[in-house]
Amino acid sequence: MAWHIGDDVITYNLKLHNDASKVAAFDVDGTLIVGDPFAREWKPRHNANDAIERLLSGGYEIVIFSNAGGVESGKITAKYVIDKMTEVIHHYKLEKRCSALFATTKSMFRKPLTGMWRLGCEHVGKTDSFFVGDAGGRRRDFSCADRDFAYNVGIRYFTPEEFFDNAAISVVECKHIDPEDYYPATSEEAADICAFHSRTHEATSKEIVLMVGFQASGKSTFVRRAFPNYTVVSRDRDKSTLSKDMTKTKKSIANGVNVVVDNTNLDLKTRETYYELGLKLGVNVRVFYMDVPFDLCMKFLRYFRMETNTGPYIPDVAMYTARKRFVIPSIDEGCSSIEIVGFLPPVNMREFDMHFPYGKF
Structure with a gap:
């Protein structure tokens, strides 16, 4: 059997169906088989054998897409995945009749990202293709990754119950983000935002600038353009603490050099610490708030952290926790002024989105 263990993906019969006219794609645990996903024993799903045979008779090619993050975490091994899937493939009589891909790392290949599809089915027709998986964003599901994977690829999606048992179609609201929805409404507005991002915002008097915004909202890019002569205080870059930042x-202020604090500064308590410091030092504290929607930041974060492999992987839970403590800055807090920094799409936004259409995370 044609198994291959790569750095990020385990594959079986890779590209066997790369130019097929239509594919029926499946997740594994909770879909083709049932039981504990980390247990060696498994059971085939009821009705799955007959359904797969009908698909093959109808001209469909079978492809399996599954996340196997347990390999990276050490819960399972690549050998475990191969041994278990060899049994599953044999049970469904799919030797030489299917291809399979298993994402083993938090990378561009992990669902709902589209890396596995691009690797194994880049030229497959999408009109009649579909994906079946149990992570459908329903109340009992652990995530919406399978539904979002199908959306990102551009094919139909079914839950296992809908596909194998003819259950009623579940209505689930999964929000998908299109960056173009956040483009400036008019050319004049776009020109104003571009001009604001392009010029420096340095002051002639002593000051502390506080950046406020989620990860991947564009803070650091803005800081490099707007404050080229300021000392940059960055916890991510310096691996520091609030005390060290202070x-x-x-x-820096004592040496006559202004400071820009390039941290998220999402909560009022953190910002108040700098307001108090500004009073003690006798300098103004200006706030620059990155007005970029949370879901859009999540989308960019996955691109920069996974597609370009730059920076540490930031789990979703960390971003959602940050959102809970976020308080929109107001002038009543104690700052001297607040500047709203509008969303500036990257120059290659359309190329970015076509190359890496994430959807929801």
Whole structure:
């Protein structure tokens, strides 16, 4: 059997169906088989054998897409995946009649990202193709990754119950993000935003600038353009703490160099610490708030962290926790002024989105 263990993906019969006219794609655990996903024993899903035979007779090619993150975490091994899937493929009599891909790392190949599809089915026709998986965003599901994977690829989606048992179609609201929805409404607005992003915003008097915004909202890019001569205080870059950031800020102001704090600064308590420091040092504290929607930041984060492999992987739970403590800055907090930084689409946004259409995470 044609198994291959790659850095990010385990594959079986890779590209066997790369130019097929239509494919029937399936997840594994909770879909083709049932039981504990980390248990060695498994059971085939009721009605699955007959359904697969009908698909093959109807001209469909069978492809399996599954996340196997347990390999990276050490819960299972690549050998475990191959041994188990060899049994599953044999049970469904799919030797040499299917291809399979298993994403083993948090990378562009992990569903709902489209890396596995592009690797194994890049030229497959999508009109009649579909994907069946149990992560459909329903109340009992652990995620919406399978439904979102199908959406991102551009094919139909079914839950296992809908496909194998003819259950009623479940109505699930999964929000999908299109960056173009956030483009400036008019050319004049776009020109104003571009001009704001392009010029420097440095002051002639002593000051501390506080950036406020989620990860991947564009803070660091804006800081490089707007404050080229300021000392940059960045917890991510310096691997520092709030206490160390404060010390660095005080030293810089004492040396006559203004400071820009390039952290998220999402909660009021953190910002108040800098307001109090500004009062002690006798300097203004200006706030620059990155007005970029949370879901759009999530989309960019996955691109920069997974597609380009830059920076640490930031789990979804960390972003959602950050959102819970976020308080929109107001002038009543104690800052001298607040500047709203509008969303500036990357120059190659359309190319970016076609190359890496994430959808929801």
